[in-house]
Amino acid sequence: MREFDVKKITEAVKRLSMETNYFLGEDMVKALKASLDKEESPVGKSVLGQIIENQEIARTEQMAICQDTGFTVVFIDLGQDVHLTGGDLTEAVNEGVRQGYQEGYLRKSIVKDPLHRVNTGDNTPAVIHLRIVPGEKVHLTVAPKGGGSENMSEVQMLKPADGPEGVKNFVIDRVRRSGGNPCPPIVVGVGIGGTYETAALIAKRALLRELGQFNPDPYYAEMEKELLRAINRLGIGPMGLGGRVTALGVFIETYPCHIASLPIAVNIQCHAARHKSVVI
Amino acid sequence: MVMHMHEKKIIAPLTDDVVKTLRVGDNVLITGTIYTARDAAHKRLVDLLNAGKALPIPLKGQVIYYVGPAPAHPGKPIGPAGPTTSYRMNPYAPYLIEQGLKGMIGKGEMGENVAEAMKKHGAVYFAATGGAAALIARSIKHAEIVAYEDLGAEAIRKLEVENFPVVVAQDCYGGNIYKEGVAKYHIAS
Ligand code: SF4
Numbered sequence: 001m002r003e004f005d006v007k008k009i010t011e012a013v014k015r016l017s018m019e020t021n022y023f024l025g026e027d028m029v030k031a032l033k034a035s036l037d038k039e040e041s042p043v044g045k046s047v048l049g050q051i052i053e054n055q056e057i058a059r060t061e062q063m064a065i066c067q068d069t070g071f072t073v074v075f076i077d078l079g080q081d082v083h084l085t086g087g088d089l090t091e092a093v094n095e096g097v098r099q100g101y102q103e104g105y106l107r108k109s110i111v112k113d114p115l116h117r118v119n120t121g122d123n124t125p126a127v128i129h130l131r132i133v134p135g136e137k138v139h140l141t142v143a144p145k146g147g148g149s150e151n152m153s154e155v156q157m158l159k160p161a162d163g164p165e166g167v168k169n170f171v172i173d174r175v176r177r178s179g180g181n182p183c184p185p186i187v188v189g190v191g192i193g194g195t196y197e198t199a200a201l202i203a204k205r206a207l208l209r210e211l212g213q214f215n216p217d218p219y220y221a222e223m224e225k226e227l228l229r230a231i232n233r234l235g236i237g238p239m240g241l242g243g244r245v246t247a248l249g250v251f252i253e254t255y256p257c258h259i260a261s262l263p264i265a266v267n268i269q270c271h272a273a274r275h276k277s278v279v280i
Numbered sequence: 281m282v283m284h285m286h287e288k289k290i291i292a293p294l295t296d297d298v299v300k301t302l303r304v305g306d307n308v309l310i311t312g313t314i315y316t317a318r319d320a321a322h323k324r325l326v327d328l329l330n331a332g333k334a335l336p337i338p339l340k341g342q343v344i345y346y347v348g349p350a351p352a353h354p355g356k357p358i359g360p361a362g363p364t365t366s367y368r369m370n371p372y373a374p375y376l377i378e379q380g381l382k383g384m385i386g387k388g389e390m391g392e393n394v395a396e397a398m399k400k401h402g403a404v405y406f407a408a409t410g411g412a413a414a415l416i417a418r419s420i421k422h423a424e425i426v427a428y429e430d431l432g433a434e435a436i437r438k439l440e441v442e443n444f445p446v447v448v449a450q451d452c453y454g455g456n457i458y459k460e461g462v463a464k465y466h467i468a469s
Contacts, residue, residue, distance in 0.1 A: 040465070041461065041464075041465060043305060043307075043447055043457075043461065044465075046307065047409050047447075050409045050412045050415055050445065051409060051411060051412055053412075053415055054409075054411065054412040054413065054414050054415040054416075055414075057414040057415055057418070058360070058413075058414040061353075061414065063350075063353060063359070063360055063414050063417075064350050064359070064360045064413060064414065065360070065411065065413065065414060066360065066362055066410075066411040066413045067347065067348060067349050067350040067359065067360040067361050067362050067413040067433075068348075068362075068364070068413075069350060105350060105351045105352070105353050105359055106350060106351070107348065107349070107350040107351065107359070107433050108432065108433070109348075109433070117320075119432055121432075146411075147364075147365075148364065148365045148387070148388075148410065151365070179388060179389055179458055179462070180387060180388045180389060180407070180410075180458060181365050181367065181387070181388035181389075183387065183410035183411045230469060233466070233467040233468075233469055234462070234466060235461075235462040235463065235464065235465035235466030235467065236462055237461065237462070237465055238409075239387060239407060239409055239410055240387075240388060240389065240407075240458055240461075240462070241407060241447060241449065241457050241458070241461045242457060242458075242460070242461020242462050242463075242464050242465045243461070243465050244465055270410070270411060271411055272411045
């Protein structure tokens with residue numbers, strides 16, 4: 001067993017809250033630059049140019065890429081042989097968010113109650129997804145999620161008879177109906193299977209993958225490529241102003257499901273695709 | 281990095297003549313004074329209008345930017361400040377357009393009800409690049425909260441902007457880039 005002060009969690013969350021918001025991942029930067037050649041629309045090219053220039057400014061000036069610095073989603077894989085000391089894990093994560101968003105000049109975008117809508121003032125609470133895993137390490141990922149792309153996400157309970165066609169149609173239609181709202185070029189997280197809430201959660205976890213990685217199952221890897229081609233034929237383009245580059249990647253994750261069900265979730269991620277992990 | 285295409289330079293507040301020259305797809309650089317407002321501020325403005333009360337900001341000829349900026353770093357007038365999604369303002373925008381609002385800046389398509397008010401009263405909707413918040417902040421030279429300070433990021437700010445880069449997305453003739461642009465690049469499968 002390993003003893004472990006929760007202050008380390010606070011420090012990691014604080015640092016990653018700032019770093020994810022200032023520094024866009026190398027995979028995204030590479031994909032955005034490559035997309036400039038694929039884009040045929042002059043307006044689309046100019047939008048892509050602005051997005052690339054923007055992340056360079058954010059990186060050099062250490063300021064947020066996007067003013068919507070998101071709901072702080074924190075994934076923790078906690079080794080079962082770790083003994084946390086020095087306080088409450090949830091509070092330690094929230095303290096990291098509080099410090100990171102305050103000291104990092106990040107926007108506070110969370111309201112305490114969905115209907116009364118008074119801002120909590122420090123971007124807390126975080127959304128925490130905790131798994132207990134073997135071992136004595138803590139794997140922690142911070143993934144701030146903007147409202148614009150989250151609002152275009154959806155879960156649907158398909159019938160098993162809807163099959164792969166039903167799944168693909170739902171994904172493509174969800175992207176089509178989203179238009180420019182989620183700040184394309186987007187990354188599309190797809191969760192198939194499980195229960196209602198599992199589908200949404202695996203769709204979100206799918207977004208933590210690096211661009212260029214595919215589902216290890218060749219069947220789903222092929223479906224990811226097919227969906228990406230279909231989405232980029234929609235014509236939505238950068239910021240929905242028309243063009244060839246609508247999505248940079250489609251990530252599918254699956255889970256076993258009930259004989260009566262075919263749950264599907266699409267979690268849309270904007271080009272400000274922010275996530276970073278540490279192992280403590 | 282940014283492509284240099286032909287850009288129209290305009291001054292805000294806008295006149296009817298300027299609005300009429302703007303067509304879907306035009307690249308525009310805005311210089312002058314604009315105001316910020318998001319959902320919460322819009323709700324308050326429209327509640328005041330419905331109650332027949334005076335507004336805290338002028339509307340005639342003005343441009344409203346849908347944005348809730350991040351906090352400013354020391355020495356900067358404003359923090360990162362990219363557009364928010366505009367459809368959330370669909371229920372409010374027509375009331376403001378009726379009162380003389382001439383332009384809106386945001387991201388994503390605005391509703392039919394807004395397009396109709398824009399046609400009737402002569403107004404234009406500009407798309408700014410969502411997520412390009414650090415880049416856009418460079419064109420904002422001065423910012424000052426003028427109403428609803430309690431709303432924090434959602435307070436109404438008066439901005440002085442210089443060459444703020446936008447694209448005409450929906451014009452006063454009913455033109456709509458979200459329909460025309462997408463149709464142009466759509467490939468039937
Ligand atoms: S959808 Fe993403 S890029 Fe667009 S405004 Fe929201 S957080 Fe920023």
